[in-house]
Amino acid sequence: MIYSDGYAEGEPRVEFRTDVDDGGGQGAGTGTGRLFPLEELYFCDACSLVCSRYGLTEEIDSYYCPHCLENMPSSEAMLYLNxxxxxxxxxxxxxxxxxxxxxxxxxxxxxxxxxxxxxxxxxxxxxxxxxxxxxxxxxxxxxxxxxxxxxxxxxxxxxxxxxxxxxxxxxxxxxxxxLFLPATSGEGSKRGSKSGGGAHPWVVEDLENMLKDKKTKLKTMSIRTTTKKGVRIESISLKDLIAPSDEKAxxxxxxxxxxxxxxxxxxxxxxxxxxxxxxxxxxxxxxxxxxxxLLTKRSRRCRQCTRYVVKPQINPCSTPPFQKQNIAWLYVPRVLLVHPNPNEIGVGRVMSVSFAMYNPVESNTTARFAADAYNRNISEGEEEEDRDNNSSSSNPFGYTMDVLTEPFETVIGPHNELQDVHEGLIEEDSAAVPTDDNPEIITERKGNKIMVCLRVKPHDDSAGKEATFGIPVELSFKDRTMKEHNTHIHLVFTLGIISGASE
Amino acid sequence: MDYYWSVEKTCVVIDLGRAFTKCGFATEAAPRHIFRTPELIQEVKTDTVTSTASFERWVQVFEELFKNVFFFYLQANPKERRVIICDKVCSPRPMREAISKVLFEKLAVPAIHFVPDLLLPLYLTGLSTGIVIDCGYEETRILPICECVPLYSAFTTARVGGRHVDEKLREALLAYAKENPSNVKRPAKGWAGRRKSTPMSSPSASQEEPTPEAAEEPPLTLTDMVGSLDDVTLEDIKMRCCYVRYRLADGGKCVLETSKDIKYPLHCDQAIPIKAATRWGVCEVLWDESGERTNIQEGIIQMLEKCPVDIRKSLVQNIVVCGGTASLPGFLPRMALELKMAFESDSRLHHVCERVEFSLPQFPPASLIWVGGAIYGSMEGVAEYSAAQYQKGVKTPDWAAFTLVQQPVQPPPSADSPTNIGVPPAGSGLAPPALSSSPQKTSSSLLASSPAGGGSGGLTLPMAESPQGSNQDSNVVEEQEALPSPSRSQETPASMSVPSPGADAAKADAEGVGGGEGAGAPSAQPEAGRDTDTGAEGTQAAPAAAPAPAAEGAGRTGTRSNIAPRPAGAPSRTSASTRSSGAAAGRRGRRDDATT
Structure with missing residues (x-):
């Protein structure tokens, strides 16, 4: 239940957009989806999908006491009121x-x-x-x-x-x-039988007597006499409630x-x-x-393929604690933003943003960055003409920056647990990773890490807003079982607050 | 799926209060957990704005909320639990729809019951008539209920509640702080911070440290401190220090008032002084006579004035007070005192005063509504809004729909409808219920249709109108379609215009309790009488699952069927009831016949 409780406005960060409602109903009701840090996301390895907790169904597997760590079967837990x-x-x-x-x-x-x-x-x-x-x-x-x-x-x-x-x-x-028929035709009613005789028709005197009765009854009537049997309820009248007495004193x-x-x-x-x-x-x-x-151990399933994404061990003390734990952290490259200088973010100023990506899987990960997917302007040259008809369709998420870098593709090397130990001892296996990087985009590369540099520019009318831009990334990689995955993620960068015109 | 149905598990009961949400399981004596309601639900209704949130926003809020409720608080599998929502009478429609969407689509619960929350405390009194006063956080809501029929036409809110006490408390504390400017000690640095700054080896450092720091920081004034109090602390101050003053008329022996100023300790070495007069003074807003807003006693008077004359005396004999604010010390005696004064100054209600009686259920006022819901959940055959209905597109039950679809009065239909010759049309309320050939089938249809008609408020109308409604019995559908439409449309106004008194009279009559001399008795009476008879015999169809408080009457008269949550005088109008007879509508139809 511990989730990030939001960020301060303009705090530099990288988030992942999920549950975008594209009519498929997956994120229905969320419109532009939700933003999560990578730590809160899951990866369904059956359908190669990065999903948030909203894309999963939960089930309670077992109950345990957080103090004595004793595991309790669900029937017993119910008996003991959890x-x-x-x-x-x-x-x-x-x-x-x-x-x-x-x-x-x-x-x-x-x-x-x-x-x-x-x-x-x-x-x-x-x-x-x-x-x-x-x-x-x-x-x-x-x-x-x-x-x-x-x-x-x-x-x-x-x-x-x-x-x-x-x-x-x-x-x-x-x-x-x-039985209904006589009643409707007005021939008689059961009322008569109740008040004594057989099926007499209504007589005016009956009625008047009844009304008289009622009047007298009304004066003394207490609805308390109609209290349901078996319900004993205390009551106090207003008079008693405000009458002074020693007891009350x-x-x-x-x-x-x-x-x-x-x-x-x-x-x-x-x-x-x-x-x-x-x-x-x-x-x-x-x-x-x-x-x-008690606390619970819960398993989570993908909503789409209903297969387990997270499955804990029943016993709270067992190690490892999970039978299956497909968190996105173990599949999707981690992104680390180099915090930009807040003074650099200004309307009309082109700035560069650097971030590092770490590949967590033991195979090459190919990443295709559709860098300009959500740019408001088609190109810098047409900026003037295009400003008016910047359709919201090309920028549905309200980003305030354009990415000037062209779309590009790169490969991130495999993760190797011994990498740090062996650093400098072994020649790096460069064969698997192409080295023909554009040095302006991929500024550095080492093992399973790359450093990416993008050029971005805030929109002209966005002074005072949060500086954000988003990049959809296609990923393809193999997991431990050598299953090939193709998935896409949507990175959202927030750099800070855009300052006013600086020109 | 079959598995879930065969193993009946107790319902989950959720009461979404403005300040606190209570959740737990039916049949239990107390909610399992009580926690603060998420902010959005709180902000829904303010003095000026009725609903601030869109459907999408509601979905987000409730998804988070219900996940927490099911997996964190209650730790129950939503797939096997029906859910009872103690529904605010005026909750916005998008909110209700969001609740259904989240519960059915995301959590896959089998059924939801939307129950008007103000009816629920009546279960604890064992009576079917009474006044429920819910003194909550945002406002005080007052609803009279007569013979299980909530009189929504007399529903009244007084715009005072816990929030207003909090506001007054803040004002009073600030005013005091400004008058008596003083400095308070800064809170001591947290243990963690101290440890960080002082290496373990030099304990002396920690003693010297505070001095330079204190010199740097400007002194903290009392005003600053009071100004920075958050709502939660303020509420805690209210609960711990404040009380409702009262003075019984005996000259000083029975007076709840103390002259002691106290200090509310905030941190280890900070305290907020609270004057004796402030402690009771802030609660005076509940009885505020300045006319700025309706106070509680005025609300009750207004409500009674809206009620039919002949049921007032019955109503006041069972007053139930619930809501968190009502648990302030001294609340009930003070309310009684104020009420007495208000009655005495009102010539028309003067005589009612001596009949006033308060019910004192064993349960604390703050959880009364929830406990009522827990009883409701334990009963069989109560109305529900099932997942199947939701998937078919049946609208979320909503009593408000009742007024929305109100149609102009139209002439009653001619007696012979195309299909049923010799049998009055359903609209006239006397159509015999047993048109279907197989009894088994009928009974099942009754049960099936009870969900729509039953338990909650006006949910009946929208259901009956939507073709796929809950009518699983094809006969029912056919019959309905065969009816000339005016017959149905005229019911609404009819029942609206002759609200409960008639119906109540009928019932009261049957029980010999009396209470119905209003409502133009002479002419209405025989009809009413007959009505009850019809009820007693066939009945019917009265749909539902008589939940509750009414249950008692239902046993006897039969008509009463659906108790609880019916809007004033609105017969429950499921398909089934259409045929048999919604009490009011039926009466109306017959009266028309008679006059023509």
Missing amino acids: RCSKCFECPICFNTLTITAAHDGKCFFSCQFCRWSSGEIQLEAEKPDMLVAAAFQKERDSPHRTEMNKLVETFRKASQEITRERELQARMRRRSIT RSIAEQLKSLDETPTDTIASLDQRTRCINEEAHTLSGLIPSRKP
Whole structure:
């Protein structure tokens, strides 16, 4: 659940655009897609696709307690309400409690961080396991739980009855036609039968009597008499609520006492209260420890081919922790931006941007940079004419810079784990990598790293905006199993804020 | 897929509050997790703007939110859990559609229930009539419910809530800080920072260090500190230090008011002084009489004035207060006091005062709505919006659609419709339900159609109108199509114009509880009576799955079927109900017959 929480405006960075909605429905609803750093992306090796967490479906594989690291089967986890059966959390600071024995041999929970102890709420026992059982029992016996069970039982029964009745009635329907007919033709109604006689027609006197009855009833009627059976609900009338009494005076005095204390010493904070909401604790002494929430191990599948992209081991302690972990970091070249000088970014100024690319796979990676794909202007010469009709179709993502470098293709050498160790000892295997680089674009090359230099220019009307440009890159490489992959990525560079005209 | 259906697992219940979202499983006594609602949902409705976000934006927000809810908080497989959304009455349509899209397409849940949240607390009272007051973060919403029918026409909001208390608190603290300018200590440097700067070997360095630094930095004033408080801290100050003052009429013994100034410690060595008057003063905004905004007691009075005369006395006997703001100490007694004063100054409602009664459910007010949802989720046969319906293109249920498609009144259809000779057309509300030949089939169609008609609010109308609706019984469809269209269109206005009182009267009548002398009783009464009878016998079709609070009545009268969330006086209008009889519509149809 730890994801990058966004960048400051203009912070230099490289991101990958995924989930672009091209009508295929993959990123439906996202329009121009989403931006992610490489670390948050995945690579599906079945369909050679770089995808974000939104392009994957998740499934829960197993549950475990983050404190005792015990693995719990899902049925058991459900039984224990997705909380650990042994570990408890401090109600004050939410750290895990430890069981401590006092001099007199009594065991109690104590917090090693805030010094809270369960002795304060009379939660003590002779032995550690009895203590856990007692805490459990406390949770199980809460009046809210029993009350809720009663309510649920009552309403479930009622709903079952209704369902059954409805089914029955549906079967009776044919017969009911005949019952309806007299009613519609005005010959009589069942009302009469209810009020005593047979199927009398309506008489005005009946009606008036009924209204009279109702009037008298209305005066004394209490809807409380209609309370559902099995639901016992307390209520208090307005009169009683505001009538002064000694009892009330006492409870008010008590409330006042707690109000007069220093807040953080005795009054529970919002977070503490929401953790055990049913206690309705105003003061800290009303809080009870809760069991530690479990964590899950989840597998992720590609939405398109439904094959596993990430599959963890069941046991939280196993090494390696994953059976399969296709993160993009292990397949897609990593891009490292050389932070540009912020003063260089100005309207009308051509600047160069350098970045390094590291190939993580053990084969050559061919990369085709469609550098000018999202340029607003077709070429520098036509800039003047073209400015007006810069169609948003050529720049759907709102980039503010043009890339002046022509599209190019290059090969990045294979990753070799021993490269750093052997550096200088072995002649570099240059045969696999062509050396006819354009030195203006590929300025340096070594092993699985290349240094790329691009020339970019901000749009004329973009002063004050973030300097961004994007380059689609086609990649082809082989993975460990020598399977060939062809995939495309969309790099988005952000350099800084474009300053005003400098000419 | 079959597997998921056969193993019934409890629903997931989600209450998207303005400040806090509660999520958990049905049948449990408390939400599993309560966390702050993502900002967008919070910013949806402000004083001036109703909805700021587009559908696409909602999808993004909810995708993130529901993934968190399912995989992080609840750790449940969404494919095997139905979801209950405690739906705000006025939530924007794009939001609802985004919820369905995310849940069905991204998480593949089998079904969603959109349940109007204000009805849910009534489950905990065991009554089907009452007033629910939700004093939340943004505003206070007040909804009367009579015999399981929510009277949306009387729905009232008071523009006061937790947020306004927070604002007042900030103002008060700032004002105090400006009056008493003082400097506070800067927070001590974090432990990590200190450790970095001082090598382990020289403990003395750490003592000398602070001095030069303190000299460099300008002193921190109290004003700065108060100004930089974030909303979360402010809310915490409110919960810990503030209370609602009240004074019962006995001359000083029962008074909740303290004269003690306290300090709210911010960091280890910083504290914000809070005056005694501030502590209760900021909560006065809830009862603010200045007329700047509607306060809570005015809201209740307004709501009652919008209600039909004859049900007011029943309504006030069951007032349920929920919402986080209601858990401030002293809230309920103060509300009772204010309410009493408000009633006494209102000559028309004066007599109601003595009947006022507050229900006190065991559960804390902040989670009442959620707990109601958890009960709703435990019931069988409740209405749902299933994945199959979504795929067929059935629109997301929305009570608001009810008013949107309202059509002008048209003359009632002639009694003999082309297909059913001798049997009144469905529109008149008396069409016998059993036209289909096989009982089995019918019953299944009933169940099938219940989702559309049932549980949530006005979802019925849009469903009934869309041809692929939930009518799985072909008979139903045919019949509907065979009807002259006016018969259907006239229902809406009819039921709108004769809102609940009639229907309620009918029900009340049947139970002998009374309560219906308004609504032009003499003429309406026999009809109402008959109506109930029809209900008692055949019934019907009344679609749904009677969820809830009503369940009780439904058992007895049969008509009541769908309880909960019906907009005022709107009969649930599924195909099934069209045939059988939506109470109000049926009455209307008959009355027309009689007059002609």
